[in-house]
Amino acid sequence: xxxxxxxxxxxxxxxxxxxxxxxxxxxxxxxxxxxxxxxxxxxxxxxxxxxxxxxxxxxxxxxxxxxxxxxxxxxxxxxxxxxxxxxxxxxxxxxxxxxxxxxxxxxxxxxxxxxxxxxxxxxxxxxxxxxxxxxxxxxxxxxxxxxxxxxxxxxxxxxxxxxxxxxxxxxxxxxxxxxxxxxxxxxxxxxxxxxxxxxxxxxxxxxxxxxxxxxxxxxxxxxxxxxxxxxxxxxxxxxxxxxxxxxxxxxxxxxxxxxxxxxxxxxxxxxxxxxxxxxxxxxxxxxxxxxxxxxxxxxxxxxxxxxxxxxxxxxxxxxxxxxxxxxxxxxxxxxxxxxxxxxxxxxxxxxxxxxxxxxxxxxxxxxxxxxxxxxxxxxxxxxxxxxxxxxxxxxxxxxxxxxxxxxxxxxxxxxxxxxxxxxxxxxxxxxxxxxxxxxxxxxxxxxxxxxxxxxxxxxxxxxxxxxxxxxxxxxxxxxxxxxxxxxxxxxxx
Numbered sequence: 001x002x003x004x005x006x007x008x009x010x011x012x013x014x015x016x017x018x019x020x021x022x023x024x025x026x027x028x029x030x031x032x033x034x035x036x037x038x039x040x041x042x043x044x045x046x047x048x049x050x051x052x053x054x055x056x057x058x059x060x061x062x063x064x065x066x067x068x069x070x071x072x073x074x075x076x077x078x079x080x081x082x083x084x085x086x087x088x089x090x091x092x093x094x095x096x097x098x099x100x101x102x103x104x105x106x107x108x109x110x111x112x113x114x115x116x117x118x119x120x121x122x123x124x125x126x127x128x129x130x131x132x133x134x135x136x137x138x139x140x141x142x143x144x145x146x147x148x149x150x151x152x153x154x155x156x157x158x159x160x161x162x163x164x165x166x167x168x169x170x171x172x173x174x175x176x177x178x179x180x181x182x183x184x185x186x187x188x189x190x191x192x193x194x195x196x197x198x199x200x201x202x203x204x205x206x207x208x209x210x211x212x213x214x215x216x217x218x219x220x221x222x223x224x225x226x227x228x229x230x231x232x233x234x235x236x237x238x239x240x241x242x243x244x245x246x247x248x249x250x251x252x253x254x255x256x257x258x259x260x261x262x263x264x265x266x267x268x269x270x271x272x273x274x275x276x277x278x279x280x281x282x283x284x285x286x287x288x289x290x291x292x293x294x295x296x297x298x299x300x301x302x303x304x305x306x307x308x309x310x311x312x313x314x315x316x317x318x319x320x321x322x323x324x325x326x327x328x329x330x331x332x333x334x335x336x337x338x339x340x341x342x343x344x345x346x347x348x349x350x351x352x353x354x355x356x357x358x359x360x361x362x363x364x365x366x367x368x369x370x371x372x373x374x375x376x377x378x379x380x381x382x383x384x385x386x387x388x389x390x391x392x393x394x395x396x397x398x399x400x401x402x403x404x405x406x407x408x409x410x411x412x413x414x415x416x417x418x419x420x421x422x423x424x425x426x427x428x429x430x431x432x433x434x435x436x437x438x439x440x441x442x443x444x445x446x447x448x449x450x451x452x453x454x455x456x457x458x459x460x461x462x463x464x465x466x467x468x469x470x471x472x473x474x475x476x477x478x479x480x481x482x483x484x485x486x487x488x489x490x491x492x493x
Contacts, residue, residue, distance in 0.1 A: 004029040005170040009074050009227035012173060013115075016058060016073030023055035023062075023073030027117055030075045033171040034119055039493040042156075042166040044080050044138050045088050046120035051075040054117030070234050072115030077166045077175035080121035081128060082108045082218075083207040087118070091209040092126045092136035095329045095336045095356025105207025106239045107176065107218050114234035119172055122162030126358045127326065128178055128211045131186060131430045132420065133161025135360040140417050143191055144169035144489035148455040151492075152416040157187025163221045164191040168489060174222040174231050178208065180215045181314050182409075182434025185446040188221055189409035189459025192448040192487060194228050194476065195221040199466050200441030201246035202232075204239035212321035213244070215314075215438050225447065225477045229253040232469065248467065256470050259478040262296030266475065267402030271307040272433060277411045281458060284450045285408050288460040291482035292406065292475065302398040302405065306390045310436040313391070315428060316371050316384035317439075322361075323368030329356060363424070392440040399465050404475045408433050409446040409459040433461060443469045447476040448485040457487060 004012065004026045016023050031048040058072045083089050083101040090096040104112075112118075125135040132155040133141040143156035143165055156165040160177035164187035167175050177184040179197035188195030196219050203218040210216060220231035233253050239245040268289060273282070289299050331337035331352030338351035357365070371380035398405060410430055420427045437444040443466070446459040460479055464472035 002029070005033045007173060008223050009071060009174050009230050012074045013071055013230070016062070017068055019062070023058040024052060026073055027051040027055035027075050030119055030172060037169055037171045037493050039142070040144060040165050040169060041139050041141050042123055042162040042169070042171065043077070043120040044090060044092065044123050047087060047118050050087070051117040051119050054112065054115070058115050069113060069115030070230060071111065074115065074173055075117040075119050076111065077119050077122045077163060077172040078108055079124055079160055079163050079176045079178060081124060081178055081209045082176060083209070084108055084118065084121065087121060089121065089209070091128070092124045092138055093356060093358065093361065094137040095352070097137070097336065099335050103207060106204035106241065107208065107235050110237065111176070111234055116234070122166060122175055124162055125159035126361050127209065127322070128159040128180055128183055129322070129360050129364055130158040131182070131427050132417065133158040133187070134417060134421060135358050137358060141165050142417065143414055144493065145191060145414065145456060146489070146492060154414045154456070155190060155417055157190035157414065159183040160187045160221065164188055164193060164195070167191070167193045167221050167223060169493070170488070174220060174227055176218060176235070177221045178216055178218050179438065180211050180318060181438045182431040184219045184221060185409050185434050185444060185459070185461060186430060188446040189448070190414040190457070192457030192485065193221060193223050194225055194445065194447050195219060196228050196232060196445040196469070196472065197438070197443065198232060198236060198469050199246070199443045201244050202236045202469070204237070204242040204245050206239055206241040210325040212318040213325060214321060215318060225473055225480050226254060226257060228445070229257055229473050251470060253470055253473055257477055258474050259295055259481050261292055261475065261478050264297045264404070265300050265402040266292045266297045267300055267302035267398050267405040269302050269304045269307065269398070269405060269407055271304050272407045274411065274432065277408065278413065280413065280450070280452045281408045281411060284458045284460060285406070288406055288449055288479055291479050294482060295478035300402055302401055304394040304398060304436065306387060306394050307436055309387045310391050310439055311428065311432050313384040313387035314435045314439060315367070316380050317388060319364040319368030320372050320381050321368070323365045323372060326361070326365055329353065388439045391436050395436070395440045395442060404471050405463040406475070407461045407463065409461040410434070413452050413456040413458055437463045442466055443472045445472045445476045447479050447483070449479065449483045450485070451487050
């Protein structure tokens with residue numbers, strides 16, 4: 001049997017449509033790869049039967065001459081933050097272990113309609129809170145990459161670490177991710193794949209377990225820009241069930257891909273040259289600017305003066321919203337219930353949440369509750385929202401001078417698992433380049449660019465104007481073509 005695991009979304013879709021191979025053959029190949037890669041711990045639950053069921057439906061539709069969906073025959077991984085009808089959805093938390101929804105998230109429903117099959121539910125940082133995929137109740141996810149000269153397990157990034165590890169390891173051609181403050185882009189950069197966070201509201205949040213409602217946004221993760229464009233087209237669209245959903249047409253992003261940057265201006269934000277950024281990252285950034293210049297773009301310096309305040313503002317706004325969203329996990333309606341003998345209602349609340357939430361979730365809920373309390377609301381939350389507005393205005397001003405912004409995705413390459421667990425502030429700093437675009441609700445993408453001397457991948461980030469995913473994807477394609485990134489992890493699992 002042919003090994004299809006090196007095929008991407010477009011290759012699979014086009015091959016199935018042409019009859020070069022069947023969707024079932026593809027699904028069987030990836031199911032086998034998923035089973036063989038259990039050591040990565042990328043999946044919380046595997047659903048090989050779902051992948052085969054969808055594949056058989058695609059093969060039957062093709063045999064009848066029916067029009068196939070835009071991702072027909074492509075098996076994908078689904079981040080375990082999306083509700084899936086009849087399949088456990090946990091947000092990687094003990095408090096939701098065993099919860100089986102009787103409904104489907106809008107994004108996953110769109111992907112099934114487009115012809116995708118589900119390989120399983122992917123591991124993540126608990127409730128999407130983390131930058132290393134070490135806060136999951138179901139154990140750490142290991143990156144398929146290893147630093148040369150060592151067997152130390154490396155972080156796949158977070159919170160979408162299961163997604164990034166699965167795509168990089170070739171056990172899924174693509175996967176869904178969610179991005180609240182960099183949770184698609186940072187893991188994509190750590191594992192040498194592509195990932196795009198679209199404009200806030202492009203993809204429905206209905207049926208997605210909430211972390212921070214004004215920031216959370218779903219997006220695709222795949223091994224190429226064109227695969228991300230195809231998948232984003234299948235995921236996006238207006239949803240009346242989501243009050244934050246944008247009522248706007250979904251462009252043909254794949255059809256509009258064009259790496260010709262002539263007439264475009266690319267902004268380089270001077271504030272992003274921060275102390276502590278790895279030199280290899282800065283060198284990669286310089287190369288990225290040269291690649292875009294080679295594609296015909298004009299490189300200009302821009303200023304985002306409130307950048308240094310974005311991260312602290314984010315870690316006030318996001319935990320505040322999390323403390324509100326996570327109040328629903330009380331042991332009453334669904335999920336875990338811890339009811340000590342003789343306990344009252346308040347005792348049940350406390351015991352359930354103490355047993356069900358991990359340390360990082362508790363940390364953020366307590367922080368969020370504190371900044372929303374009567375004595376501190378104006379001093380912290382109100383001020384953070386003012387900073388958020390200033391960050392948005394910075395981008396507005398910058399985009400008067402340029403079409404897209406080029407920046408590093410992360411300040412460092414991947415780091416060993418367990419190396420930053422005792423230093424949450426350093427862990428939070430990993431999102432320093434990703435958070436500003438999230439606060440502003442802008443489309444942003446990470447594209448693999450180079451590798452370090454010890455063999456770890458580095459990503460570059462493109463940020464665009466609101467609703468200009470096409471401009472972001474086109475700049476990403478220009479980088480992808482010139483970077484010629486072909487490195488992949490050596491199989492150790």
